[in-house]
Amino acid sequence: MYLPQVLLLVYVVDSADHARLPVAKQLLHQLIQNDSTLPVVVLANKQDLEGAFSITDIHDALALSDIGDRRKMFLIGTHVAEDGSEISSSMKDAKELITQLVLEMQ
Template sequence: MEKRIKKGKASQVLVLGLDGSGKTSILNSIAANKGKLTTTPTATEGVNAICINNGNSKTEFLEIGGSEQLRPYWKMYLARALAVIFVVDSADHSRLPLAKRHLHQLIQQDSVLPLLVLANKQDLKNAYHITDIHDALALSEICENRRLFLIGTHVTKDDHDVSSGILDAKEFLAQLLSENSATIT
């Protein structure tokens, strides 16, 4: 964990996942504390960064696009990260094996980095249940030395409401970052 210690009170959380998984929508919901902010899907071409100030600390969420061309760059950002959020589309069954492969390749780069897997789009009719996502991603194979959490999420249609899964993810991140704040200062 030594390599993640930085001066100041900033911390960085990587937001990764295949293209179309809903990373940007989730990130916007976390940052704005609102439901869906856009109605059209967007593809992040490169990096999307959002900073959230919580009094005396600052958290930078760094979303890296999930297209095939950008996935090789994910590992370059691990050294500065305090945690990784990995977003999967629970309704895109055919791409879960690809998501599993990239997730496992990524986490081999760092054996202790905390991981929050968000099984997104749980509101869709054909979405896999969270236990099916756990099995499809073979999460039991990767949680030996790391903190791992799997939360079902969806971005609400209403601008004013945030789903309970998003609130749970925010609570987990706040707890994780506050636990690590003693090692950051």
């Protein structure tokens, strides 16, 4: 309902939750199926946890190569300190990228 009004989609997945990645893949593909140019930023969160899927594994699990060549697509590994005391460089990079994409779309 809201997607026709957005400038880009930021999709966050839990890199350590292997069982839910198939559902995350299905929902992502459903969200973007009607807009072949909507930019997508996928944040693969919890990269700091033992057993978390790598960025390559997340790319494959979400079948990001099937999404198409016409859209801007970004996959960034992220994590946040458990106590929230510091913002990781990957989160800062994600914020800068999202800001840049929004500014380009306006």
